[in-house]
Amino acid sequence: MKIPFSKVTRDSSYQIDLENINAVFILKPKNKTGDLVFCELNFHGKLQMSCSICNSDNLLEIDEKVELLINNGIFNGFDENFDVYEMLEGYIDLNNILISELELIKSDYYKCDNCYDKNDI
Numbered sequence: 001m002k003i004p005f006s007k008v009t010r011d012s013s014y015q016i017d018l019e020n021i022n023a024v025f026i027l028k029p030k031n032k033t034g035d036l037v038f039c040e041l042n043f044h045g046k047l048q049m050s051c052s053i054c055n056s057d058n059l060l061e062i063d064e065k066v067e068l069l070i071n072n073g074i075f076n077g078f079d080e081n082f083d084v085y086e087m088l089e090g091y092i093d094l095n096n097i098l099i100s101e102l103e104l105i106k107s108d109y110y111k112c113d114n115c116y117d118k119n120d121i
Contacts, residue, residue, distance in 0.1 A: 041097065
């Protein structure tokens with residue numbers, strides 16, 4: 001789902017479902033021009049994870065809240081409190097943001113229940 005920056009008003013809310021994940025985006029303009037948007041992303045569901053030890057696939061129950069900024073164009077500067085997503089076409093791509101956050105979780109070190117009690121070598 002793509003949302004034009006111009007359509008983001010105070011407390012705009014959008015819901016999307018992606019595979020086994022339900023996500024709610026709450027968007028708020030951060031500046032007067034509307035080019036910087038604060039995003040609260042809440043998502044939950046089941047995520048396919050591969051064990052980092054035995055490589056077995058498991059469904060992991062997730063329930064996450066992420067706060068971030070979305071900028072219309074290249075973000076000049078640095079924000080100590082939030083990650084910043086840059087959107088280059090004038091639209092906020094909610095699917096892209098959710099997929100990126102899910103891939104970040106998948107890239108973490110994960111041990112399945114069978115490997116959790118084993119000693120690391």
